[in-house]
Amino acid sequence: MRLKHIKGAEEAVAQSPCVIHNPKERPGTWHELFGNQNPIHMEIGMGKGRFLMELAEQNPQINYIGVERYSSVLLRALQKMEEAPLRNLYFLCEDAAELEEFFAPGEVERIYLNFSDPWPKARHARRRLTSVNYLNRYKAVLPPQGQLEFKTDNEALFDFSLESVEEAGWQLTGCTRDLHHDPAMNEGNIMTEYEEKFSSRGNPIFKLTAVPPREHC
Numbered sequence: 001m002r003l004k005h006i007k008g009a010e011e012a013v014a015q016s017p018c019v020i021h022n023p024k025e026r027p028g029t030w031h032e033l034f035g036n037q038n039p040i041h042m043e044i045g046m047g048k049g050r051f052l053m054e055l056a057e058q059n060p061q062i063n064y065i066g067v068e069r070y071s072s073v074l075l076r077a078l079q080k081m082e083e084a085p086l087r088n089l090y091f092l093c094e095d096a097a098e099l100e101e102f103f104a105p106g107e108v109e110r111i112y113l114n115f116s117d118p119w120p121k122a123r124h125a126r127r128r129l130t131s132v133n134y135l136n137r138y139k140a141v142l143p144p145q146g147q148l149e150f151k152t153d154n155e156a157l158f159d160f161s162l163e164s165v166e167e168a169g170w171q172l173t174g175c176t177r178d179l180h181h182d183p184a185m186n187e188g189n190i191m192t193e194y195e196e197k198f199s200s201r202g203n204p205i206f207k208l209t210a211v212p213p214r215e216h217c
């Protein structure tokens, strides 16, 4: 995501009732916040939020949380929420590296990663949201039957992610190198901002789904 400093973005995020400002005080209390026991799904690196807002609108029986670390990006989603509020969606303006401090084990049932930053340099591999250290963070907040869904147009990042999934002991439950021509995996697909941009240039979209490793006693 190209970063422009937008004046007032930090203040708007700080004042928004759609943003949870103290997530480290929240582990174990997210269902109270939503006021129901519906499952919680989360997108990490949500950008301007179109994907998540469409999901939230289509699925009122699911609670959604969007994580985006930059206020200037999140601002766009807040503006859309003001026009069309959704009661089953909250945002976090935080770094996903701290995820385990925000949620109790098993509190989030599904995590979406869409068009995550590729960090192409090998020395930055640990920053990739599908690296083993991030997968371990996701495992800590998902229940055993929890799900991870990852879409990208970046083949190198996708190959890296398949290796991480295997190395971290996750079970691959779905994999395609051309999502938009894979009728089964594309069913119900909601395009993200980046997905629309890259697929309109003719790039294939890669997708994998996976479940966390089963712990052995």
Ligand code: SAH
Binding pocket: 001, 044, 045, 046, 047, 048, 067, 068, 069, 070, 073, 094, 095, 096, 097, 113, 114, 115, 116, 117, 192, 193, 194, 195
């Ligand atoms: N999911 C959107 C945006 C993809 S760009 C889409 O598909 O259109 C990736 C986004 O992830 C950027 O907005 C970036 O700021 C955010 N991001 C990257 N690393 C992050 C992290 N560690 N925590 C939270 N957000 C992150």
